[in-house]
Amino acid sequence: QRMYCRFALLGILMSIFASAQAANEVKQPIVLLPREARLSPGMTTFMSSTLPAPYVGGWMDKSRYIDYELKAEPGRYSLVVSIVPQGGGYLSAKVDDGQTVKRPVSKIREAMFKPIEVKFGEIEIPSVGSHLRFTGDNITPPGLCLFFQAKLTWVAPLPSSSKAKSPLQLAAEKEKAQKEAQAVMAAQALIDNLKGTTWTFYAMSDNFTGQT
Secondary structure (H helix, E strand, O other): OHHHHHHHHHHHHHHHHHHHHHHHOOOOOEEEOHHHOEEOOOOEEEOOOOOOOOEEEOOOOOOOOEEEEOOOOOEEEEEEEEEEEOOOEEEEEEEOOOOOEEEEEOOOOOOOOOOEEEEEEEEEEOOOOOEEEEEEEOOOOOOOEEEEEEEEEEEEOOOHHHOOOOHHHHHHHHHHHHHHHHHHHHHHHHHHHHOOOEEEEEEOOEEEEEEO
C-alpha cells in the first residue's frame, strides 16, 4: 500500500510539473510573408537586390488590400508590420469585420534599404480562419510603403464573453431557431383555422356553448 501511495504521489507531482511547463511555454511569433497573402489587383510581390526580402508594392488604398487567412489559435496578439515608407499616409489593419486600426506612415526623403517596424498594438483573433486585411488611406505619391511582413505575437486567450462560436454551435443555434419559428407558425395556423368555429363544453350535467 505504501508503494502504491508513492506511485500515486509521483504521478500527481509529474502532472503538476507538466501543467506548469505548459503554462510557461512560450508561443513562437507567427510571421506572415508576402507569398502567403492574397493581393488585390494592382498589388504585386517584388524582389530587389538592394532590399532584404520579397515585398508587396503598388498603389494601396481603401479598395486595394493585402489579405491573410489566419491559422492562428484564437486569442489576443500584438501586431507589428515591417515596411519601407514611401510617399506616406495611413496603413490600416482589420480582422474580419472588426474595428479598423490606423497607423501613420511618414514620407521619406532619401533611399531606405532596411524595413522599419510599425506597431499596431493588440488585436483579437476570434477564430481559426479569420482574415487580417491591410489597406491604405490618404496616400501621397509614389505610394504608401513597401510591405515586407506582419508578425503576430501571442498575448493572452480571449475573454470567455468574446470567444467566437464554433461552426457546430452556430449550426445548432440556427436549427433551434428554425424549429422555434416552425412551432410558432404551426400554432398561429391552428389559431387561424379555429376562428369562427363553434365549440361546446360539457361539465357534469350542465353544458356550455360558445363561439371563438
